[in-house]
Amino acid sequence: MSDFLVLRVIAKLLIPFILLFGFYVQMHGDYGPGGGFQAGVIVAAAFVLYAIVFDVKTARRVAPMAALVSLACLGVLLYAGVGVANLIYGGRFLEYGALAHDPAHGNHIGILIIEIGVGIAVAAVMMIIFFSFARRR
Amino acid sequence: MFVAATGIAAVWLRNLLASAMVLGIYSLLMASLWVVLDAVDVAFTEAAVGAGITTVLMLLAIALTGRHEKRRRARPWLPLATSLGTAGLLIYATLGMPAFGDANAPAQLHVAPYYLAHGQAETGVPNVVTAVLAAYRGFDTLGEVTVIFTAGIGVLVLLGGAKRRQRKETEPAAGDSA
Numbered sequence: 608m609s610d611f612l613v614l615r616v617i618a619k620l621l622i623p624f625i626l627l628f629g630f631y632v633q634m635h636g637d638y639g640p641g642g643g644f645q646a647g648v649i650v651a652a653a654f655v656l657y658a659i660v661f662d663v664k665t666a667r668r669v670a671p672m673a674a675l676v677s678l679a680c681l682g683v684l685l686y687a688g689v690g691v692a693n694l695i696y697g698g699r700f701l702e703y704g705a706l707a708h709d710p711a712h713g714n715h716i717g718i719l720i721i722e723i724g725v726g727i728a729v730a731a732v733m734m735i736i737f738f739s740f741a742r743r744r
Numbered sequence: 745m746f747v748a749a750t751g752i753a754a755v756w757l758r759n760l761l762a763s764a765m766v767l768g769i770y771s772l773l774m775a776s777l778w779v780v781l782d783a784v785d786v787a788f789t790e791a792a793v794g795a796g797i798t799t800v801l802m803l804l805a806i807a808l809t810g811r812h813e814k815r816r817r818a819r820p821w822l823p824l825a826t827s828l829g830t831a832g833l834l835i836y837a838t839l840g841m842p843a844f845g846d847a848n849a850p851a852q853l854h855v856a857p858y859y860l861a862h863g864q865a866e867t868g869v870p871n872v873v874t875a876v877l878a879a880y881r882g883f884d885t886l887g888e889v890t891v892i893f894t895a896g897i898g899v900l901v902l903l904g905g906a907k908r909r910q911r912k913e914t915e916p917a918a919g920d921s922a
Contacts, residue, residue: 632788637869640784642877644888648792655800676900683893686886701882711866718869718878721885728889732896733797739903740804 611660618660625653633726637718643725650726651733663741672738675731682728686721693717747773758812764802771795785873855880 629649636642658666690701703717750770757763771794778787842849859876869875877885 637871637874639871640788640873642785642874645788645792648797652792652796652800655797659800672900676897679893679896683889686889690882690886701886703879714866714875714879715869718874721878721882722874725885725889728893732892735896736801736899737797737804739899740801740808742903 614660618656622653622657625656626650629653629730633722634719636722637715643722644729646722647726647729647731648733650730651737654734655737658737658741663738667738667742670734670738672735675735675738679728679731679735682724682726682731685724685727689717689720689724747777760806760810760812761803764799764806767802768795768799771798785871 629646632641632649633643633646636646654666654670689703693702694700701717703714747770750766750773754763754766754770757766771790775787775791775795778784778790859872859880863872863875863880864870866875866879869879
């Protein structure tokens with residue numbers, strides 16, 4: 608695919624904006640449509656686009672499989688960890704009110720953190736699936 | 745109408761590459777349908793996951809296996825009857841559903857008014873969908889993330905490192921056919 612000049616230039620232009628849009632969707636999920644799932648998929652799509660247009664090896668060097676696996680674990684653990692943190696602070700599992708002095712504020716913080724966990728896990732898993740398929744060729 | 749047409753086309757086409765493309769179009773049409781129904785979050789997910797990543801993964805799977813469906817001689821009457829029967833039952837069941845946008849439908853009366861009235865005050869999050877997914881239904885979302893995580897690990901175990909290395913050692917010429 609490396610001979611298509613137009614594709615290469617356009618992809619190079621687009622990828623930073625795709626990543627930026629992914630982070631926007633991640634952090635803006637509580638005010639507009641979006642959230643961790645969508646953001647994770649968008650960030651993974653940027654890597655997939657790079658791997659398809661340029662080459663898989665470079666993309667894999669940026670996102671090595673070991674790092675992706677630990678990121679996927681980190682995302683799930685971040686989510687569950689927020690739940691456990693509530694238990695420690697005297698609340699109930701995944702009831703974020705105990706995270707701050709004001710229950711509404713605590714809820715907001717909790718939602719923000721678990722959405723980040725979801726985003727990390729989804730992005731990492733999507734890339735794991737893509738790279739394990741792409742590696743077989 | 746278009747959604748149904750693309751759905752049928754995806755099953756009808758023998759060329760799997762074209763089928764995957766048509767499924768991508770189908771997802772995009774579904775996404776616009778969700779937008780029309782004011783379900784922006786669902787539309788977003790459908791467009792990103794259904795039309796985007798799933799199409800890419802299907803294309804990769806086709807690249808690994810082969811792009812033409814095998815022609816089967818046997819006439820699949822029993823599966824056809826089963827699916828038509830199920831579809832008929834489901835369509836019959838929709839007749840019992842409340843009218844679209846009915847204010848007295850159970851979905852509007854149960855917990856939804858509470859979420860809409862108290863969601864922002866209790867969670868500090870203006871987007872009610874996010875509040876419901878992350879706070880009120882936090883357990884469900886944790887389950888979903890775990891399912892995705894498990895899927896990734898499963899793919900890794902099935903297609904991952906050890907098998908590949910073994911193949912390389914035993915049959916070095918296997919790379920040509922793939």
